[in-house]
Amino acid sequence: MLTEFTLIExxxxxxxxxxxxxxxxxxxxxxxxxxxxxxxxxxxxxMLVEGRHFFADMAPRALGHKTLAVNLSxxxxxxxxxxxxTLALALPEADPxxxxxxxxxxxxxxxxxxxxxxxxxxxxGPRNLCVTVFGEVPDQQALRRDAxxxxxxxxxxxxxxxARLALGALRDEWALSDEALADSxxxxxxxxxxxxxxxxxxxxxxxxxxxxxxxxGDLRHILERxxxxxxxxxxxxxxxPWLAAQSEAVRRTCALAGGDDYELCFTAPAAARAALDxxxxxxxxxxxxxxxxxxxxxxxxxxxxxxxxGQPVSLAFQSFDHFR
Amino acid sequence: MLTEFTLIExxxxxxxxxxxxxxxxxxxxxxxxxxxxxxxxxxxxxMLVEGRHFFADMAPRALGHKTLAVNLSxxxxxxxxxxxxTLALALPEADPxxxxxxxxxxxxxxxxxxxxxxxxxxxxGPRNLCVTVFGEVPDQQALRRDAxxxxxxxxxxxxxxxARLALGALRDEWALSDEALADSxxxxxxxxxxxxxxxxxxxxxxxxxxxxxxxxGDLRHILERxxxxxxxxxxxxxxxPWLAAQSEAVRRTCALAGGDDYELCFTAPAAARAALDxxxxxxxxxxxxxxxxxxxxxxxxxxxxxxxxGQPVSLAFQSFDHFR
Numbered sequence: 001m002l003t004e005f006t007l008i009e010x011x012x013x014x015x016x017x018x019x020x021x022x023x024x025x026x027x028x029x030x031x032x033x034x035x036x037x038x039x040x041x042x043x044x045x046x047m048l049v050e051g052r053h054f055f056a057d058m059a060p061r062a063l064g065h066k067t068l069a070v071n072l073s074x075x076x077x078x079x080x081x082x083x084x085x086t087l088a089l090a091l092p093e094a095d096p097x098x099x100x101x102x103x104x105x106x107x108x109x110x111x112x113x114x115x116x117x118x119x120x121x122x123x124x125g126p127r128n129l130c131v132t133v134f135g136e137v138p139d140q141q142a143l144r145r146d147a148x149x150x151x152x153x154x155x156x157x158x159x160x161x162x163a164r165l166a167l168g169a170l171r172d173e174w175a176l177s178d179e180a181l182a183d184s185x186x187x188x189x190x191x192x193x194x195x196x197x198x199x200x201x202x203x204x205x206x207x208x209x210x211x212x213x214x215x216x217g218d219l220r221h222i223l224e225r226x227x228x229x230x231x232x233x234x235x236x237x238x239x240x241p242w243l244a245a246q247s248e249a250v251r252r253t254c255a256l257a258g259g260d261d262y263e264l265c266f267t268a269p270a271a272a273r274a275a276l277d278x279x280x281x282x283x284x285x286x287x288x289x290x291x292x293x294x295x296x297x298x299x300x301x302x303x304x305x306x307x308x309x310g311q312p313v314s315l316a317f318q319s320f321d322h323f324r
Numbered sequence: 325m326l327t328e329f330t331l332i333e334x335x336x337x338x339x340x341x342x343x344x345x346x347x348x349x350x351x352x353x354x355x356x357x358x359x360x361x362x363x364x365x366x367x368x369x370x371m372l373v374e375g376r377h378f379f380a381d382m383a384p385r386a387l388g389h390k391t392l393a394v395n396l397s398x399x400x401x402x403x404x405x406x407x408x409x410t411l412a413l414a415l416p417e418a419d420p421x422x423x424x425x426x427x428x429x430x431x432x433x434x435x436x437x438x439x440x441x442x443x444x445x446x447x448x449g450p451r452n453l454c455v456t457v458f459g460e461v462p463d464q465q466a467l468r469r470d471a472x473x474x475x476x477x478x479x480x481x482x483x484x485x486x487a488r489l490a491l492g493a494l495r496d497e498w499a500l501s502d503e504a505l506a507d508s509x510x511x512x513x514x515x516x517x518x519x520x521x522x523x524x525x526x527x528x529x530x531x532x533x534x535x536x537x538x539x540x541g542d543l544r545h546i547l548e549r550x551x552x553x554x555x556x557x558x559x560x561x562x563x564x565p566w567l568a569a570q571s572e573a574v575r576r577t578c579a580l581a582g583g584d585d586y587e588l589c590f591t592a593p594a595a596a597r598a599a600l601d602x603x604x605x606x607x608x609x610x611x612x613x614x615x616x617x618x619x620x621x622x623x624x625x626x627x628x629x630x631x632x633x634g635q636p637v638s639l640a641f642q643s644f645d646h647f648r
């Protein structure tokens with residue numbers, strides 16, 4: 001019979017073998033990590049709730065992937081290399097048909113980044129998945145939100161808005177062709193944490209974060225913490241052909257305020273453009289300049305938008321907030 | 325209006341000022357910790373679900389305390405000093421009348437152990453509280469479960485069973501006087517993590533763990549991981565006067581298999597008895613010898629129980645399991 005004590009061991013601990021810096025993994029009161037010398041330990045936690053962050057019928061393999069991916073994305077945004085993670089999960093029942101593919105999706109991503117499970121907790125309850133990730137970043141090289149300066153370019157990786165495009169179709173807000181839905185659904189369910197990009201940006205980018213609640217809302221966090229303003233060309237924001245085929249309103253809603261993108265938004269001095277083009281080439285990941293950091297002139301002027309023609313665009317978007 | 329983004333800041337981040345080793349706290353993609361040189365980082369995670377780990381009407385101040393206490397207890401069991409913690413919480417609503425006392429109970433304990441909140445996540449959902457704690461322990465001095473050796477004494481701190489005594493009364497399994505209920509309920513709702521004891525046991529105790537699922541079930545984890553057996557005098561297990569007044573059956577159920585005790589169970593060589601008596605004195609915390617570690621003779625013989633008269637006691641207890 002499947003018990004609490006065997007569940008973590010059977011489905012998770014063996015699937016992600018302990019790597020170099022993990023001295024003691026699952027099975028004791030605590031895990032023990034030997035932190036790499038000269039490094040800071042980066043820590044982030046994210047909780048995913050059924051019906052809120054994912055649909056109840058989401059394929060468990062994709063859910064396992066996404067549960068870890070959204071946490072690794074926070075390490076990427078800090079420029080950190082993954083070391084390990086803990087998983088606490090509440091489940092309505094210990095169902096092997098759900099646990100096996102969930103753990104496989106999780107483990108495949110964990111092993112790809114040499115990021116083993118080091119501790120866990122399981123309990124019965126409404127489905128809830130809480131991951132805490134640990135990474136390491138050399139002292140002084142972490143990509144913080146408070147490091148943007150006037151004159152910086154603003155960049156984003158990949159393409160934005162496809163996850164929101166899929167969500168809208170699944171919610172019947174708009175219709176998509178089967179092919180468009182399949183492609184955009186991949187962005188929603190199988191986001192790729194930009195770990196290599198984050199590490200490559202050490203010493204090059206100033207400020208960075210990952211886009212989880214929508215580009216414009218997340219960019220505001222950089223502006224607030226860095227005490228600067230920004231000017232963004234909304235038509236420069238990279239998006240897929242599927243999004244290009246939508247109306248301007250849908251396209252902008254998805255790309256600018258969609259959320260669940262897990263691409264990086266970062267700022268860097270103009271002198272870094274050549275280096276960034278090389279990084280984009282070597283990672284085969286598009287990096288696109290979408291605007292500039294400017295001095296903060298007065299409160300409320302922090303973010304101004306314009307289009308390709310230079311015309312102002314009004315801000316009618318809101319970032320996602322669970323309690324709004 | 326209370327939003328997701330202000331909730332952690334307002335109720336939690338300010339209440340627990342960052343301490344020495346925390347380089348960057350709440351508000352970025354990750355927190356940054358500068359690990360103390362020569363130390364291992366100890367990590368543990370626990371998830372508490374409403375209706376399962378606590379009653380829906382539990383006073384929020386006590387719940388805030390207990391949520392962190394059960395996690396600090398895991399650090400104590402490892403001999404680790406607290407460094408910080410993350411909190412992810414799902415709440416049905418952002419209710420200031422619940423959040424304020426919950427955060428006060430949490431912060432009072434956090435500040436007592438200089439253990440600041442370093443990161444968090446909030447979402448709407450069935451009430452669920454997930455804490456991950458970080459501590460440091462000098463290399464080679466962690467109190468692991470696999471370090472018990474034949475000849476060791478088995479010790480427990482404090483008194484066991486009062487939390488289960490209160491739970492039984494609240495569930496109408498038995499009746500208690502108002503005074504007995506008030507006292508035992510304190511054990512259930514305001515457990516004290518044995519941080520000082522854990523740190524004092526470095527270099528003295530062999531194996532250790534904290535008792536969360538019942539003494540005998542938890543002790544088995546030490547036996548399994550250390551490949552040893554144990555002989556325990558059930559009448560030596562320390563308990564309160566309230567438990568002493570109960571029938572033998574209730575007393576043994578509560579003290580031996582009750583759970584939610586958060587006292588430490590540890591093994592130490594006989595040569596350490598004088599040192600342990602001194603520790604008990606200096607911490608004003610009783611430490612009681614309840615048995616001995618013996619060689620494992622055959623599978624299934626791992627744990628034998630007897631009473632004060634030396635008569636065998638049969639094992640009809642089961643440790644708590646969320647999926648059994």
